[in-house]
Amino acid sequence: MSQISAIERLQGLPHVFRGAELTIRFHWASKTASHYLYLWKKRKLVAPLGGHSDVFVNLLRSDAADWEHALLLVHPSAVLMGLESLRQFGWSTQIPNVPTVAVDDGEPHMTIEHFAIHRKPERWMKAARQGLCPQKTTGIPVLRPAWALADLVKSEGWGACGLQPDDIDWDAIKSEDEADWTQASAAFGLPATRLADLY
Numbered sequence: 001m002s003q004i005s006a007i008e009r010l011q012g013l014p015h016v017f018r019g020a021e022l023t024i025r026f027h028w029a030s031k032t033a034s035h036y037l038y039l040w041k042k043r044k045l046v047a048p049l050g051g052h053s054d055v056f057v058n059l060l061r062s063d064a065a066d067w068e069h070a071l072l073l074v075h076p077s078a079v080l081m082g083l084e085s086l087r088q089f090g091w092s093t094q095i096p097n098v099p100t101v102a103v104d105d106g107e108p109h110m111t112i113e114h115f116a117i118h119r120k121p122e123r124w125m126k127a128a129r130q131g132l133c134p135q136k137t138t139g140i141p142v143l144r145p146a147w148a149l150a151d152l153v154k155s156e157g158w159g160a161c162g163l164q165p166d167d168i169d170w171d172a173i174k175s176e177d178e179a180d181w182t183q184a185s186a187a188f189g190l191p192a193t194r195l196a197d198l199y
Contacts, residue, residue: 006036006039006040006043006045007060009026009036010040010045010046010058010060010061011060011061012025013025013058013061014058014061015057015058015061015062015066015069016055016056016057016058016066016069016070016073017055017056017058018054018055018056018073019033019034019037019054019055019056020033020054022036022037037056044059045058045059045060046058046059046060047059047065049067049070049071049073049074049112049114050110050111050112050113050114051074051110051111051112052108052110053070053073053074053110053112055070055073055074056070057070067114067115068139068140069139071101071112071114071115071140072139072140074107074108074110074112075101075103075104075107075117076107077102077103077104077107077125078101078102078103078140078141079101079102079103079125079128079132079140079141079142079143080099080100080101080140080141080142080143081100081101081102081118081128081142081143081148081151082096082099082100082118082148082151082152082161083095083096083100083152083162083163084096084099084100084142085142085143085144085145085147085148086145086148086149086163086168088142089144089145089172090169090172091145091149091168091169091172091173092163092167092168092169093169094162094163094167096116097116098113098114098115098116099115099116100115100116100118101115101116101117101118101140102118102119102120102124102125102128103117103118103119103120104119104120104122104125105119105120105121105122106122124188127187127188128143128147128151128187130147130183130187131143131144131146131147131148131180131183131184131187132144144177144180145173145177145180146173146177146178146180146181146184146195147180147183147184147187149168149181149184150181150184150185150187150188150190151184151188153190154188154189154190155188165198165199168198168199170199173195177195178194178195178196181194181195182194
């Protein structure tokens, strides 16, 4: 019986996979699967998402690890928020150390080094769904910037959230963002103000 190399096995696995899949795909016992994962991690052929997720990115299949896809396997409710949202939409040039992600607090708790996880109640997750960017079809859904800013101001306040009004590129704001701000303020419990009044 011929030996199958690690390269061949990993080429047959998706970009992101669960360790438990190895027991089904290769007919291995759990102990054998764990041993192979240990060896592959040591050779930097795979990298774990972290926590007790049992999720791995296949570094052989892609130059860039798809951490967003990996996180969605563990937290399907995940929403990009905060400074990362503002950065993606050009409202701020500040780059967070790791992207901030909101997840439903009903999902299992895990510490994952690639993201700052903020656990949110179901009512927040339901409200935030109204503010998701409809254009983003892959990766973690992202809050539109007016929604992200409203949440930052409500939950942390200017300064404490890492931003002052001067840190926002107000020229990047479009007319539709004013309507978003009004809707987000109502959803997150901010006083009724105009976005234009912040600068």
